[in-house]
Amino acid sequence: MTASPSPVLPNAVRFEQVWTRFGDKLIHQNISFCLQQGQILGLVGASGCGKTTLLREIIGLQTPSQGNIFVMGKALPKQAGHLDLQTSRLSGVLFQKGALFSALNVFENIAFPLRELGIADKGFIQHLVIMKLQRVGLTTSDAGLMPAALSGGMVKRVALARALILEPSLLLLDEPTSGLDPIASEAFVSLLSELYGELNFTVVMVTHDLDILRDLCTEVAVLADHQLIVKAALPTVLACPHPFIGQFFHNRRANRVFCN
Amino acid sequence: MTDKATDFQAIPQLETVQQADGQFCAVLSGSWHLCAVVATPKLRALLQQCAENAVTHWDLRSVTALDSAAALIIWRAWGGQWPAYVQIKPEHRQLLQRWQAQVLPNPPPKSNLWIGQGIADSIGSVAGHLRSLLILQGQLLLDVAYLLSHPKAIPWAEISIIIYDAGVRALGITALVGFLIGVVLSYLSALQLKMFGAEIYIINILGMSIIRELGPLLAAILVAGRSGSAMTAQIGIMRVTEELDALSAMGIAHSMRLVLPKIAALSLVMPLLSEWTNVAALLGGMVSALVTLDISMGQFVMKLPEVVPLANVFIGLGKSAVFGLAIALLACHFGFRIKPNTESLGIETTNSVVASITAVIMIDAVFAILLMKVGVP
Ligand SMILES: Nc1ncnc2c1ncn2[C@@H]1O[C@H](COP(=O)(O)OP(=O)(O)OP(=O)(O)O)[C@@H](O)[C@H]1O
Numbered sequence: 218m219t220a221s222p223s224p225v226l227p228n229a230v231r232f233e234q235v236w237t238r239f240g241d242k243l244i245h246q247n248i249s250f251c252l253q254q255g256q257i258l259g260l261v262g263a264s265g266c267g268k269t270t271l272l273r274e275i276i277g278l279q280t281p282s283q284g285n286i287f288v289m290g291k292a293l294p295k296q297a298g299h300l301d302l303q304t305s306r307l308s309g310v311l312f313q314k315g316a317l318f319s320a321l322n323v324f325e326n327i328a329f330p331l332r333e334l335g336i337a338d339k340g341f342i343q344h345l346v347i348m349k350l351q352r353v354g355l356t357t358s359d360a361g362l363m364p365a366a367l368s369g370g371m372v373k374r375v376a377l378a379r380a381l382i383l384e385p386s387l388l389l390l391d392e393p394t395s396g397l398d399p400i401a402s403e404a405f406v407s408l409l410s411e412l413y414g415e416l417n418f419t420v421v422m423v424t425h426d427l428d429i430l431r432d433l434c435t436e437v438a439v440l441a442d443h444q445l446i447v448k449a450a451l452p453t454v455l456a457c458p459h460p461f462i463g464q465f466f467h468n469r470r471a472n473r474v475f476c477n
Numbered sequence: 478m479t480d481k482a483t484d485f486q487a488i489p490q491l492e493t494v495q496q497a498d499g500q501f502c503a504v505l506s507g508s509w510h511l512c513a514v515v516a517t518p519k520l521r522a523l524l525q526q527c528a529e530n531a532v533t534h535w536d537l538r539s540v541t542a543l544d545s546a547a548a549l550i551i552w553r554a555w556g557g558q559w560p561a562y563v564q565i566k567p568e569h570r571q572l573l574q575r576w577q578a579q580v581l582p583n584p585p586p587k588s589n590l591w592i593g594q595g596i597a598d599s600i601g602s603v604a605g606h607l608r609s610l611l612i613l614q615g616q617l618l619l620d621v622a623y624l625l626s627h628p629k630a631i632p633w634a635e636i637s638i639i640i641y642d643a644g645v646r647a648l649g650i651t652a653l654v655g656f657l658i659g660v661v662l663s664y665l666s667a668l669q670l671k672m673f674g675a676e677i678y679i680i681n682i683l684g685m686s687i688i689r690e691l692g693p694l695l696a697a698i699l700v701a702g703r704s705g706s707a708m709t710a711q712i713g714i715m716r717v718t719e720e721l722d723a724l725s726a727m728g729i730a731h732s733m734r735l736v737l738p739k740i741a742a743l744s745l746v747m748p749l750l751s752e753w754t755n756v757a758a759l760l761g762g763m764v765s766a767l768v769t770l771d772i773s774m775g776q777f778v779m780k781l782p783e784v785v786p787l788a789n790v791f792i793g794l795g796k797s798a799v800f801g802l803a804i805a806l807l808a809c810h811f812g813f814r815i816k817p818n819t820e821s822l823g824i825e826t827t828n829s830v831v832a833s834i835t836a837v838i839m840i841d842a843v844f845a846i847l848l849m850k851v852g853v854p
């Protein structure tokens with residue numbers, strides 16, 4: 218998985234001295250980084266350290282208290298909620314809890330972005346949705362189910378299919394494999410790397426899954442103490458002396474993963 | 478998008494060129510992404526045109542990027558088969574081959590509807606409503622029996638919260654609506670009475686109609702719209718967020734913790750609210766009578782007890798308690814019918830309000846018939 222982004226491309230995501238506060242509570246303290254196109258960034262950090270918040274800032278659902286964010290070379294507006302359609306179609310999002318539309322069945326959920334794009338060709342939509350369903354490991358008989366009738370893992374898969382349907386150039390995934398069994402997460406890794414080979418997209422992914430960090434991510438960013446401690450390829454991150462990295466990457470479980 | 482950003486996404490293009498041997502060849506270039514292709518309807522028309530003209534030579538080598546959705550568009554334009562001569566990058570060929578391999582499952586046969594089915598369904602649904610209402614009431618009776626023997630388990634905290642939400646916070650709106658209705662009613666009646674020189678009867682008309690009918694009815698309709706819908710939505714959201722399941726898992730009965738407090742609180746608070754509305758409406762009537770008919774407030778207040786028998790006040794109070802019970806019961810009933818999706822939440826909340834207002838008016842009619850001879854001077 219070696220991507221060679223050419224220098225003319227704008228950065229997929231760029232944070233410039235971003236501070237985020239909820240009331241008095243400090244979440245992000247002076248975060249700056251660039252993510253080049255064609256990279257898969259794994260974002261790790263303790264629970265509640267602001268990973269989801271960071272993703273929401275990239276989507277534009279939340280604005281930082283201070284600082285600038287650029288997505289695909291374009292500055293995000295200073296007001297939350299005013300999403301540029303162009304930007305939102307360039308990016309596909311998998312929310313932590315799936316965020317499926319509860320009144321639509323699985324098929325309609327996945328077809329929703331297509332319909333919004335103004336595609337009315339039923340046969341086309343059907344082909345595409347069924348293909349995506351199969352690729353995330355669901356069967357066509359699941360297509361008619363309502364979200365309330367899905368298991369937790371199935372919700373994740375449907376949400377992933379919906380995020381992928383427009384084949385976006387920026388994919389934002391919030392804990393895509395939590396709640397999946399090991400076989401399914403393995404399938405997810407191979408699905409994503411297959412797609413990654415086909416379309417040179419950029420991924421920002423929050424994950425605690427060490428296997429994914431090792432097998433899929435080209436870069437790893439670590440959030441701790443409200444700051445971005447390091448953002449680099451995995452070996453560099455592993456060599457970093459910060460105590461959180463010690464706890465996260467050098468425990469017994471992690472050693473099993475990384476020493477094989 | 479800034480200019481720089483659009484550079485790398487070369488626009489998808491299609492050209493037909495005539496080859497040396499006289500054959501036409503369709504040359505595709507640029508980056509074929511779904512969004513870009515959809516954004517250029519001309520391109521799809523051109524693609525379709527080429528396919529219809531049976532162009533047999535296709536050159537896709539200068540396509541820089543192809544996503545599977547765009548590949549599907551091309552594949553469907555080709556009518557699901559390879560043209561005779563295709564030049565294409567191997568990775569793009571793979572994408573098209575994937576579409577070649579896909580077989581769609583047959584759609585499930587649609588059940589055909591006939592009108593008898595519709596009627597049977599609606600009878601069934603009414604029966605279902607009645608049945609689950611009956612079950613809810615039975616459960617409530619059991620709960621009340623339990624609480625009578627275990628008075629310590631009475632959920633006072635929940636009851637008082639609902640009394641505050643449904644009662645205290647409704648004081649403003651009921652007073653306003655009551656006052657205005659009183660003014661309007663008084664004014665309209667005054668116009669008629671003046672013609673007969675029977676101005677003094679305004680007190681009889683206002684007193685009887687407001688205390689016996691309008692006050693309780695107005696208050697009940699406002700509470701049904703205000704608190705009934707809120708109760709239905711609350712229970713529905715609890716279903717959506719699995720809070721109902723969490724309660725069950727902790728062994729807490731829904732009827733005891735959610736339904737009973739609502740019913741108890743509304744039955745208590747409705748009579749009070751209706752008296753409050755009465756007062757506001759009578760006040761409005763008095764003001765209007767003072768202005769239009771020159772009947773002083775003192776006179777109004779002195780005359781009122783004479784012309785309105787006390788029984789009417791009790792009829793109003795009793796009716797209101799039943800209204801409150803019905804509103805809360807229906808609100809909970811519809812709340813529990815909500816399925817965990819947003820659409821059902823909206824439908825059942827609407828149903829709840831409609832049903833409880835209808836029920837209130839029906840109950841009022843029953844009271845009117847049963848108590849025809851009571852409290853009439
Ligand atoms: N809307 C909000 N208002 C106030 N505080 C918030 C809000 N959203 C998030 N927070 C706080 O911000 C912090 C970061 O939340 P966030 O959801 O980003 O965590 P996370 O890193 O994604 O955690 P997890 O791994 O558990 O999902 C938390 O402490 C949370 O309490």
Ligand SMILES: [Mg+2]
Pocket residue numbers: 268269270313391
């Ligand atoms: Mg999170």
